[in-house]
Amino acid sequence: xxxxxxxxxxxxxxxxxxxxxxxxxxxxxxxxxxxxxxxxxxxxxxxxxxxxxxxxxxxxxxxxxxxxxxxxxxxxxxxxxxxxxxxxxxxxxxxxxxxxxxxxxxxxxxxxxxxxxxxxxxxxxxxxxxxxxxxxxxxxxxxxxxxxxxxxxxxxxxxxxxxxxxxxxxxxxxxxxxxxxxxxxxxxxxxxxxxxxxxxxxxxxxxxxxxxxxxxxxxxxxxxxxxxxxxxxxxxxxxxxxxxxxxxxxxxxxxxxxxxxxxxxxxxxxxxxxxxxxxxxxxxxxxxxxxxxxxxxxxxxxxxxxxxxxxxxxxxxxxx
Numbered sequence: 001x002x003x004x005x006x007x008x009x010x011x012x013x014x015x016x017x018x019x020x021x022x023x024x025x026x027x028x029x030x031x032x033x034x035x036x037x038x039x040x041x042x043x044x045x046x047x048x049x050x051x052x053x054x055x056x057x058x059x060x061x062x063x064x065x066x067x068x069x070x071x072x073x074x075x076x077x078x079x080x081x082x083x084x085x086x087x088x089x090x091x092x093x094x095x096x097x098x099x100x101x102x103x104x105x106x107x108x109x110x111x112x113x114x115x116x117x118x119x120x121x122x123x124x125x126x127x128x129x130x131x132x133x134x135x136x137x138x139x140x141x142x143x144x145x146x147x148x149x150x151x152x153x154x155x156x157x158x159x160x161x162x163x164x165x166x167x168x169x170x171x172x173x174x175x176x177x178x179x180x181x182x183x184x185x186x187x188x189x190x191x192x193x194x195x196x197x198x199x200x201x202x203x204x205x206x207x208x209x210x211x212x213x214x215x216x217x218x219x220x221x222x223x224x225x226x227x228x229x230x231x232x233x234x235x236x237x238x239x240x241x242x243x244x245x246x247x248x249x250x251x252x253x254x255x256x257x258x259x260x261x262x263x264x265x266x267x268x269x270x271x272x273x274x275x276x277x278x279x280x281x282x283x284x285x286x287x288x289x290x291x292x293x294x295x296x297x298x299x300x301x302x303x304x305x306x307x308x309x310x311x312x313x314x315x316x317x318x319x320x
Contacts, residue, residue: 126184127155133171146184199249201257205273205292208256212290218316219288220253223279228262231301232283242305252316253287287315295319 131141132154145153145162155162167175197215202208212219224232239245249255258270260282266274273279277286277294287296296315302308 125181132165132174134169135171137171144178147178147181148183152178197250199246199253199255201255203257205256205269208254209290209292212254212288215254216290217252217254218295218319219256219286219290219292220249220312221256221258221273221277221286221288222283223258223260223274224283225260225262225264227259229260229282234303235283235301238303239305239308244305244309248309248312252313287312287319289319 126147127143127145129142130144131139132144132152133139140154140156141158142154142156145155147153150167151164152167153162153164167178170178202211208219208221211217224236226232226236258266258273260266265271277284277297281299283301284297284299286294286298288294
């Protein structure tokens with residue numbers, strides 16, 4: 001590659017191509033260093049700038065890829081260090097059989113239950129704040145609520161969740177510390193089954209009854225005609241769609257809805273339920289226990305969600 005006398009970048013081409021090149025950009029130049037009779041292909045300043053821009057762009061892309069790759073390595077390293085420094089609580093949680101507070105008689109196995117059997121009193125030492133470590137030295141900070149049969153009950157400081165940890169999962173120092181303490185039954189170890197529950201409308205009694213037995217809740221049954229009944233439509237819009245009713249249902253009832261068509265004629269088991277509970281107007285709301293026994297019935301719409309849910313809570317509390 002050489003330069004012509006005017007300083008324009010050029011590339012020498014073989015003289016044999018002379019017959020094939022016929023352009024204003026090609027011309028003969030007898031400047032020093034050029035082969036005798038050679039043609040020279042010219043590159044304009046615009047082409048030179050574009051070429052350099054492409055080269056710079058490729059360099060920039062390569063640098064960005066390198067930086068992004070190093071960033072991913074750094075994030076991975078940070079995540080690894082964080083995980084390695086804290087106990088994986090899932091490895092430590094123990095599922096035990098729920099028992100009564102005093103007699104120790106089993107009342108059935110409940111997944112995730114952390115209710116301790118009864119044992120001796122050591123109230124002078126529990127609860128206590130302590131950071132325990134596992135066998136790999138990873139810390140877990142919280143409040144120790146009690147101890148029994150080679151396990152401790154702990155409330156984690158970060159989210160106040162309660163669970164049981166087997167002592168053999170902890171460091172030797174923690175094992176020694178707790179083994180020297182007398183057993184004590186904590187009071188606040190039965191988890192809230194309703195935590196995270198989202199109530200949804202059931203359309204058949206079997207699924208509603210199973211859910212009621214599972215959570216120990218009454219069934220909130222409504223007979224409604226949302227396609228033709230104005231009071232039903234008002235209650236659907238003003239009460240059932242409100243946040244107050246959703247919050248109430250999530251914690252207090254199992255929802256069940258039977259939708260009555262415009263003909264007022266139900267079929268199958270829905271008609272049997274209508275006959276069983278004597279439904280003659282809409283909407284009609286019933287509260288049932290988990291066996292299907294009615295303990296409240298009301299015909300007519302309510303349009304105030306706060307008032308309605310407060311009334312339902314009082315009825316459920318009085319039933320309990």
